[in-house]
Amino acid sequence: MSAYNMHSNLIKIIKALQGAFMKNQLFIQAVWVVFAVVLFASTVAAKEDASVDNTDDATQTEPAAPAAVDVNTDGPAPPPQSGGGLAETPGVGYHSVGMRFRWIFLPKWFITMFGVNINAQNEKHPLISNLGFGVEYTYRKDNFDITAAIWGAQLDWEDPIYFKNGGEPESSWTEVRNGMSALLFTADFIWSTPITEMVAITYGVGVGMGITVGGDIIQTEAYRDDDGVLHPCDGAGNPGTMADNDQPYCEEGGEYHDVYDKLPVVPWINLLVGARIKPHEHFAIYVDTGFGIGFQMGIRGGYIF
Numbered sequence: 001m002s003a004y005n006m007h008s009n010l011i012k013i014i015k016a017l018q019g020a021f022m023k024n025q026l027f028i029q030a031v032w033v034v035f036a037v038v039l040f041a042s043t044v045a046a047k048e049d050a051s052v053d054n055t056d057d058a059t060q061t062e063p064a065a066p067a068a069v070d071v072n073t074d075g076p077a078p079p080p081q082s083g084g085g086l087a088e089t090p091g092v093g094y095h096s097v098g099m100r101f102r103w104i105f106l107p108k109w110f111i112t113m114f115g116v117n118i119n120a121q122n123e124k125h126p127l128i129s130n131l132g133f134g135v136e137y138t139y140r141k142d143n144f145d146i147t148a149a150i151w152g153a154q155l156d157w158e159d160p161i162y163f164k165n166g167g168e169p170e171s172s173w174t175e176v177r178n179g180m181s182a183l184l185f186t187a188d189f190i191w192s193t194p195i196t197e198m199v200a201i202t203y204g205v206g207v208g209m210g211i212t213v214g215g216d217i218i219q220t221e222a223y224r225d226d227d228g229v230l231h232p233c234d235g236a237g238n239p240g241t242m243a244d245n246d247q248p249y250c251e252e253g254g255e256y257h258d259v260y261d262k263l264p265v266v267p268w269i270n271l272l273v274g275a276r277i278k279p280h281e282h283f284a285i286y287v288d289t290g291f292g293i294g295f296q297m298g299i300r301g302g303y304i305f
Helices: 009-023 026-059 108-112
Strands: 093-106 116-119 128-141 144-154 161-165 174-194 199-224 230-232 258-260 265-280 283-292 294-304
Touching: 093 144, 108 116, 128 294, 144 199, 174 230, 174 265, 199 283
Parallel strands: none
Antiparallel strands: 093 128, 093 294, 116 161, 128 144, 144 174, 161 174, 174 199, 199 230, 199 258, 199 265, 265 283, 283 294
């Protein structure tokens, strides 16, 4: 069994992506450009809105005449008028700053559908199941949001997981430990369809990139004991357990505590659908779910000004 064959389809996919991104830095540059364009567009739009407001103020040469006061004291006084409302004025831009929280998870069935066998201590637990959080800025106009966010997320798993290509022999199991995290720079483009002044259906796309930080991805040859439980090998020929194909699990020339070269930058793209809830004129909450680089569910909110 060669070291090459020890790699599961999952590892092959990761290495293929690594080669593509390492050779083509244009993608990384393009993502930075998209992120910069989002911030620039939001700034320009904000200045245009401010310019329109200043023009309107300049054209008002006289204050409006005060409304006539009803001196009739009969009956109860009318209720005080609200200082604002939930409805948004067409053609006017709104800004908000806030925080986001996302649950990022990757089910095992999503990996096994590519022909990869997975063995984990907790079979019901997703392969990846972590929380991410960060800050964001949103520019909104005519039911369309542009959100620029900086947030962090762990992409690791707690216990070691064993992988094997579905077409490889029993002796091909590899233990993989993953402690990787990522700092994400993303831009979401979200449309919304109002149901009421308070609630709207949202849908859109998020793009960006993540800079990998934190722990390493470590691979080690694995063997199955007499009870059928997988363990990492201590080295070549240690132990000398044989697989059912008469090949040693812990072969010479295998991978033993090898640190995998992580992608320095990972792409981020996902489709999002959810709801926007605006309980107050200065506050909005977004609840959404999506799929892209794994699955995710999240909640975010911000102060509108």
